Amino acid sequence: MSGRQGGRPTLEQVAARAGVGRGTVSRVINGSPRVSEQARRAVARAVAELGYVPNQAARALAGSRTDAIALVIPEAEARLFAEPYFLDLIRGVSAELADADRQLLLTLVRSEQERQRFEQYLAAQRVDGVLLASVHGDDPLPDRIRELGIPVVMNGRRSEAEPVPYVDTDNIGAGRAAVAHLVARGRDRIATVTGPLDMYVARARLGGYMAGLAEAGRIPDNSLVSAGDFTEEGGRRAMRGLLDRRPDLDAVFVASDVMAAGARGVLREAGRRVPHDVALVGVDDSPVARLMDPPLTSVRQPIEEMGRTMARMLLREIAGTPEEPRRRVLPTELVVRDSCRAVSGS
Amino acid sequence: MSGRQGGRPTLEQVAARAGVGRGTVSRVINGSPRVSEQARRAVARAVAELGYVPNQAARALAGSRTDAIALVIPEAEARLFAEPYFLDLIRGVSAELADADRQLLLTLVRSEQERQRFEQYLAAQRVDGVLLASVHGDDPLPDRIRELGIPVVMNGRRSEAEPVPYVDTDNIGAGRAAVAHLVARGRDRIATVTGPLDMYVARARLGGYMAGLAEAGRIPDNSLVSAGDFTEEGGRRAMRGLLDRRPDLDAVFVASDVMAAGARGVLREAGRRVPHDVALVGVDDSPVARLMDPPLTSVRQPIEEMGRTMARMLLREIAGTPEEPRRRVLPTELVVRDSCRAVSGS
DNA sequence: CAACGACGTGGGAGCGCTCCCATCAGGGGG
DNA sequence: CCCCCTGATGGGAGCGCTCCCACGTCGTTG
Numbered sequence: 080m081s082g083r084q085g086g087r088p089t090l091e092q093v094a095a096r097a098g099v100g101r102g103t104v105s106r107v108i109n110g111s112p113r114v115s116e117q118a119r120r121a122v123a124r125a126v127a128e129l130g131y132v133p134n135q136a137a138r139a140l141a142g143s144r145t146d147a148i149a150l151v152i153p154e155a156e157a158r159l160f161a162e163p164y165f166l167d168l169i170r171g172v173s174a175e176l177a178d179a180d181r182q183l184l185l186t187l188v189r190s191e192q193e194r195q196r197f198e199q200y201l202a203a204q205r206v207d208g209v210l211l212a213s214v215h216g217d218d219p220l221p222d223r224i225r226e227l228g229i230p231v232v233m234n235g236r237r238s239e240a241e242p243v244p245y246v247d248t249d250n251i252g253a254g255r256a257a258v259a260h261l262v263a264r265g266r267d268r269i270a271t272v273t274g275p276l277d278m279y280v281a282r283a284r285l286g287g288y289m290a291g292l293a294e295a296g297r298i299p300d301n302s303l304v305s306a307g308d309f310t311e312e313g314g315r316r317a318m319r320g321l322l323d324r325r326p327d328l329d330a331v332f333v334a335s336d337v338m339a340a341g342a343r344g345v346l347r348e349a350g351r352r353v354p355h356d357v358a359l360v361g362v363d364d365s366p367v368a369r370l371m372d373p374p375l376t377s378v379r380q381p382i383e384e385m386g387r388t389m390a391r392m393l394l395r396e397i398a399g400t401p402e403e404p405r406r407r408v409l410p411t412e413l414v415v416r417d418s419c420r421a422v423s424g425s
Numbered sequence: 426m427s428g429r430q431g432g433r434p435t436l437e438q439v440a441a442r443a444g445v446g447r448g449t450v451s452r453v454i455n456g457s458p459r460v461s462e463q464a465r466r467a468v469a470r471a472v473a474e475l476g477y478v479p480n481q482a483a484r485a486l487a488g489s490r491t492d493a494i495a496l497v498i499p500e501a502e503a504r505l506f507a508e509p510y511f512l513d514l515i516r517g518v519s520a521e522l523a524d525a526d527r528q529l530l531l532t533l534v535r536s537e538q539e540r541q542r543f544e545q546y547l548a549a550q551r552v553d554g555v556l557l558a559s560v561h562g563d564d565p566l567p568d569r570i571r572e573l574g575i576p577v578v579m580n581g582r583r584s585e586a587e588p589v590p591y592v593d594t595d596n597i598g599a600g601r602a603a604v605a606h607l608v609a610r611g612r613d614r615i616a617t618v619t620g621p622l623d624m625y626v627a628r629a630r631l632g633g634y635m636a637g638l639a640e641a642g643r644i645p646d647n648s649l650v651s652a653g654d655f656t657e658e659g660g661r662r663a664m665r666g667l668l669d670r671r672p673d674l675d676a677v678f679v680a681s682d683v684m685a686a687g688a689r690g691v692l693r694e695a696g697r698r699v700p701h702d703v704a705l706v707g708v709d710d711s712p713v714a715r716l717m718d719p720p721l722t723s724v725r726q727p728i729e730e731m732g733r734t735m736a737r738m739l740l741r742e743i744a745g746t747p748e749e750p751r752r753r754v755l756p757t758e759l760v761v762r763d764s765c766r767a768v769s770g771s
Numbered sequence: 772c773a774a775c776g777a778c779g780t781g782g783g784a785g786c787g788c789t790c791c792c793a794t795c796a797g798g799g800g801g
Numbered sequence: 802c803c804c805c806c807t808g809a810t811g812g813g814a815g816c817g818c819t820c821c822c823a824c825g826t827c828g829t830t831g
Contacts, residue, residue, distance in 0.1 A: 087548065089787055100811035105789065115809060132548035136485035137787035140816050145482065147530075154516065166512055170500065173533040177542075182551065184493075185531040187519040196523075202433065202478035205528065340716050370686050372718045435817055446781035451819065461779060483817035486786050775830080786818085795810080801803090 088129040097125035108133060139204075147182035148393060149206040151197065151220075154189040156213040163365065164382060165212070168234065171386020172210060179394055181207075194220060201229055208393045210234065216277045230396035232389045236279055236406075244396065244405035246388045250280055253378040253411040254287020255294065257332045257360040260376070260413055262295040264421045266330035266358055270303040272317040272342060274334045281309075284334045284362065303328065307338045314341025322349055329357055330419065336361040336368045336377055343371060358419030373417035381409050434475040443471035454479060485550075493528035494739060495552040497543065497566075500535040502559040509711065510728055511558065514580065517732020518556060525740055527553075540566060547575055554739045556580065562623045576742035578735045582625055582752075590742065590751035592735045596626055599724040599757040600633020601640065603678045603706040606722070606759055608641040610767045612676035612704055616649040618663040618688060620680045627655075630680045630708065649674065653684045660687025668695055675703055676765065682707040682714045682723055689717060704765030719763035727755050 094104045099118050106114045107122040114122075125131070139145045150172055152165055169185070176183050184206055188194050201209070201224065208230040211221055214237050221243040224231045233245040254271075261269050271288045274281030289299050305321045307313035314333060318341065321328060333339035339361035343353060351357045353373060361368055364379035388407055395402040440450045445464050452460045453468040460468075471477070485491045496518055498511055515531070522529050530552055534540050547555070547570065554576040557567055560583050567589040570577045579591040600617075607615050617634045620627030631650070638645050651667045653659035660679060664687065667674060679685035685707035689699060697703045699719060707714055710725035734753055741748040 087550070090789095091787080094811095101788090102790090102811060103809080106810090109789085113809065118809080130548075132545055134486070134787055135549040135551045136482050136489075136491065137816090138789075139482035140480070140486050140786085140818080141788040141790080143482075143789090143816075154519075163509070163512075166509075169531065170533060173500075173531065174535065177533075177535070177539060182546070183531050185515065185519065185529050187516060187523075189520065189523070193523060199478055200528070202476075203481040204433070205481045366713065367716055370713055370716060436819095437817080440781095447818090448781060448820090449779080452780090455819085459779065464779080480817055483786090484819075486788080486816085487818040487820080489786075489819090773831095776828090778825105778827080780825080781823090783820105783822085785820085787816105789816085790814090792813085793811090796808090798805105798807085800805090 087134070088131045090131075090133070093122065093125045093129055093131050096129060097121040143204070145182075145205060145207050146180065147184050147206045148176065148208045148210060148390070148397075149184040149186050149197075149200070150210040150212065151186045151188055152212045154187045164363070167382035168212060168386040171383035171388075172390045173386075174383075175387045175390035175394075179390075181394070198223065198227075201227055208232075208397045210389050210393055216279060230393055232393045232396065234385060234389055238279055241406065244392060244401075246385050246392065246407045246409065247280075248380040248385065248409050249411050250283035251287040251290060253362055253380070254284045254289075254332065255291040256287075256411065256413045257362070257378055258288055258291025259295065260415070261330045261332065261358055261360060261419060262291070262297075264330075264358060264419055266419075268303065268325065268328045269297075269330040269332065270305070270321050270325060270328045272305050272307045272314055272321065272331060272333040272338055274306075274338075275308045276306055281334060288332050307334065307341075309335050309338060311337050311341035314338030315345050316341075318342035318345040322346075322351075330359070331357060332360050334362055336363040336365045336375060339375055339377075340367050340371060343375075354418050354420045360413075360419060364414050368414075368416070371418070375418045376416045377414050379412045379414050381411075385409060433480070434477045436477075436479070439468065439471045439475055439477050442475060443467040489550070490553050491528075491551060492526065493530050493552045494522065494554045494556060494736070494743075495530040495532050495543075495546070496556040496558065497532045497534060498558045500533045510709070513728035514558060514732040517729035517734075518736045519732075520729075521733045521736035521740075525736075527740070544569065544573075547573055554578075554743045556735050556739055562625060576739055578739040578742065580731060580735055584625055587752065590738060590747075592731050592738065592753045592755065593626075594726040594731065594755050595757050596629035597633040597636060599708055599726070600630045600635075600678065601637040602633075602757065602759045603708070603722075603724055604634055604637025605641065606761070607676040607678065607704055607706060607765060608637070608643075610676075610704060610765055612765075614649065614671065614674045615643075615676040615678060616651070616667050616671060616674045618651050618653045618660055618667070618677060618679040618684055620652075620684075621654045622652055627680060634678050653680065653687075655681050655684060657683050657687035660684030661691050662687075664688035664691040668692075668697075676705070677703060678706050680708055682709040682711045682721060685721055685723075686713050686717060689721075700764050700766045706759075706765060710760050714760075714762070717764070721764045722762045723760050725758045725760050727757075731755060 090101055090104050094101045103118050104122050107119050173183050186197055209224055210232055212234040214233055216237050221231055221233055231243055233243055235247050236245045273285045276282055292299050302324045305317040307317040333342050339359055346353055346357055353359055359375060361375045361377040364377040368375040368377040392402055436447055436450050440447045449464050450468050453465050519529050532543055555570055556578055558580040560579055562583050567577055567579055577589055579589055581593050582591045604615060619631045622628055635645050648670045651663040653663040679688050685705055692699055692703055699705050707721045707723040710723040714721040714723040738748055
């Protein structure tokens with residue numbers, strides 16, 4: 080469609096064609112208001128005719144901004160949450176960035192060594208900001224990045240009092256809702272399988288479980304709590320422990336759908352019917368939940384929305400107009416399925 | 426650890442500190458052999474002391490390469506293959522790129538409009554090459570990108586005679602293996618639920634099914650073939666159609682695990698036992714397969730390996746030393762589970 | 772012993788932008 | 802009627818690299 084004669088056209092060429100100066104073209108491209116309507120039109124026309132597209136590298140060099148942001152995901156977690164968690168997150172982030180005409184640099188970090196290398200990237204000024212997923216309790220990276228003066232927003236937090244801006248879901252609310260639901264269905268001895276307790280998300284869900292029991296006037300009992308690790312096998316192990324200690328349990332709040340799948344298998348092997356003998360509630364509302372037999376009641380998190388929110392917050396941070404509050408907690412929602420029908424005959 | 430006094434150090438500063446010229450530092454940084462050992466050491470020291478990291482934008486501008494590659498995934502597909510397909514692919518690509526010190530730019534394309542915008546990115550010279558996932562039969566994008574002179578490698582192909590370099594799995598082999606297995610288990614009336622037939626991958630799997638039957642001396646029968654669309658609901662529909670037409674079927678090769686999950690539900694509702702009455706084989710070996718009841722026999726594809734191979738090929742294309750052959754077909758593997766035990770009593 | 776490569780090396784000339792300053796027209800107020 | 806302010810404009814000066822050419826400085830060859 081256009082005159083491509085030895086490489087792509089430059090600003091200068093557009094300027095020449097439009098009969099204006101380089102500065103004016105730049106102003107038009109960047110939407111500055113201090114340009115006459117006439118000049119604007121002439122430039123727009125030249126741009127179209129030449130098929131001009133600004134060279135990103137030159138822009139970045141001259142303007143010291145890259146229009147790219149990095150999303151950092153620890154590879155180990157990506158494997159763990161095999162469920163579409165990260166894909167949903169990426170989808171949200173990507174959508175928001177696309178709308179803002181920003182690029183998404185995805186960084187799967189496999190090892191501590193690679194994380195070091197990541198700091199090099201930052202130093203190389205490849206990105207304007209960083210989105211950090213799945214941070215563990217004692218992770219120093221968020222602070223390090225901030226020290227470098229680079230805007231960061233995290234997915235989840237490391238502790239209750241997180242200094243770095245973040246977007247999290249209401250994990251406490253998730254636990255409470257699950258327990259409240261089980262209580263309402265007449266369950267008496269409600270156990271829980273937690274995530275790894277070095278992660279805040281796991282502690283928060285456990286906290287919600289406790290709070291839920293308290294609200295129902297029940298006294299929490301340690302023998303009804305068993306720690307998993309967010310894997311299916313971890314779910315199996317925890318469930319076996321629970322069954323050994325408390326064969327009388329009649330409901331379990333499992334802190335992830337994947338663990339719930341493991342727990343469900345153990346229950347089946349132990350001859351317990353779900354939901355007849357034992358009711359089950361998971362967290363994530365992942366495809367697994369729908370496919371389980373019976374389908375699993377689960378607490379849904381707005382993952383894609385988290386991604387969008389994170390990206391939006393980060394863009395504001397980069398723009399220098401941070402959005403308050405810088406800590407967001409999005410609501411969760413209980414999706415009721417067949418895994419916790421009311422106690423029969425009661 | 427280092428003297429950060431107003432911005433990051435530049436090449437020039439490193440040169441000054443090392444007592445050499447700018448050119449020499451550049452040579453050391455880029456691993457040119459034409460540098461004396463002495464100079465090399467002096468530079469290395471200065472780099473370490475100053476904490477120097479080359480500015481990526483400047484490099485890109487001067488050298489006209491970005492060290493970044495784009496991975497383009499149609500958003501619609503990402504939703505479809507909810508299964509960890511893309512995450513696995515990304516993982517493979519990411520690993521290979523990290524080893525080569527390249528950046529991964531992830532582009533989720535939501536609409537035709539965004540695809541246009543993607544061509545702008547390319548024109549802006551943001552990336553050195555492009556990885557294209559999930560291309561449909563008549564997609565012009567791969568050719569367009571090549572016309573722009575940008576190296577491309579695709580995941581899958583658009584047709585048997587694909588001109589653009591690609592990495593695919595042996596979908597025909599997948600179908601054949603599945604059918605052979607069902608035949609070996611004594612199944613007689615083997616049906617298939619296909620993917621959308623405008624995608625080569627779906628046609629190839631169907632072709633494999635046909636070939637498998639032929640090899641077993643069976644005559645394919647159209648009433649045993651039903652088209653799905655890779656969704657669970659599509660699987661349900663196709664299965665219902667099959668059951669209507671051929672209530673006597675005793676096995677189904679379903680072209681994806683997700684559709685198999687749908688089909689399994691329909692079979693249950695119809696009172697057919699799996700594998701007793703009807704044996705089932707899926708494709709993907711996704712978590713769903715393991716979690717199904719009974720666990721689903723499925724054809725595994727080396728997805729992560731595909732990602733790695735694609736990235737490796739692309740890097741070679743970019744380097745100007747293309748790896749032959751430029752079309753790769755990776756083998757698949759049948760993972761046997763309980764969904765197709767041998768016919769009872771035979 | 773002169774001439775000539777090979778090797779290291781320094782630094783100029785861009786790469787294509789953005790930033791900003793100087794300039795030029797106008798238009799309104801003193 | 803002149804001055805000053807505003808708004809629009811052109812273009813110089815970099816941004817921090819890579820590329821490449823020209824320049825020593827040796828060791829080697831005829």
